[in-house]
Amino acid sequence: MNDVFDKTKRSRRRVKIFQFSLLALLVLAVVALYIPLPYYVFSPGLAEAVAPIVRVQGGHRDERGKFMLTSVYVTYADNIYDFIGALMIPHHQVLSVKQVSGGLPNSLYNQIEEYMMSQAKIDAEVAAFRYLHKPYRLANQGVTVIALDEKENPASPLLPGDVLLSVNRVRIRTVVGLLDVLARLRPGVSISVDVLRSGKVRHLQMHTVSLSEGAAKPHTGLGIYPAQETNLITANPVSIKTGQLDGPSAGLMFSLEIINQLAPTDLTRGYKIAGTGTINSNGVVGQIGGVTHKVIAAVNAGASYMFVPADRAPGDTNEAHALAEVKKDHLNITIVPVSTLAQAVSFLEKLPPKKATS
Secondary structure (H helix, E strand, O other), X not given: OHHHHHHHHHHHHHHHHHHHHHHHHHHHXXXXXXXXXXXEEEEEEEEEEXXXXXXXXXXXXXXXXXXXXXXXXXXXXXXXXXXXXXXXXXXXXXXXXXXXXXXXXXXXXXXXXXXXXXXXXXXXXXXXXXXXXXOEEEEEEEEEEEEEOOOOOOOOOOOOOOEEEEEOOEEOOOHHHHHHHHHOOOXXXXXXXXXXXXXXXXXXXXXXXXXXXXXXXXXXXXXXXXEEEEEEEEOOOEEEOOOOOOOOOOHXXXXXXXXHHHOOOOOOOOOEEEEOOEEOOOOEEEOOOOHHHHHHHHHHOOOXXXXXXXXXXXXXXXXXXXXXXXXXXXXXXXXXXEOEXXXXXXXXXXXXXXOOOO
């Protein structure tokens, strides 16, 4: 009788232990949903037509095909399930926050990406007008505040996006000019600063600060990350509206679209032509991130060809990775590595026009 009682007691204890363990696992599973991880998940984004984004005054947009810029979809690995899922899904990649942003705060990294997009537009315009031998002029408008260094100057009245116009009534046109003005001031003095904010000029009062981080010796500053604000003046003004896109990797495709809207012939030749690559004002194409994801985006959009940056220097991988992705997955797209804008245009000019299908 006692044996039966003991067995029943032990059985009930096992059930309770099992129930407690199951409850603990459920609690841990729920808690894991809300523990953010320091990782990003990268996956194929979209291949979007460039023509609706770029408008050239005096140009035309009657191309039979289309140029397409490619993007990468980036999300946070909000929890362990996102992380594990990304490792299992094809064409998804997990990178640490430090690998992506270099240890910069997210807000600063995003602001730098936005500035890089604005600079990419200017460089793309200059490269296109240089290729076409059309006259243009660059006008320095001031210095843009990319971000604030709140540790150095927590009381600063400046905001990211402000364009510095003058300091103590001295006109500021370049970053070098700003540094020259600040070099003549002591830390902690009150100064007047005129900025352009949301289209309106604002008159601000603030104090200079002593900056020492990363410098050989302390110097006077404002506690900001500055960048040059430049406008392109030409007979054919260009508008590039990118919405939420940021970063510099669409530069090549912007240049091609500008040229196509001003050229007498249709460079698309009737094809869907995707591409990626930074471009500088001399028309040199540079490496980008996420090229394999962008190849998939181009294929998903039905592109026949895709421009990618050629691998020229040690450490360059865009060309190799794009070709490897096409070979690995047997993708129906032709990868075209280019080093310059001129090479891309030359390839397009040699393409036979696509035959119309009925």
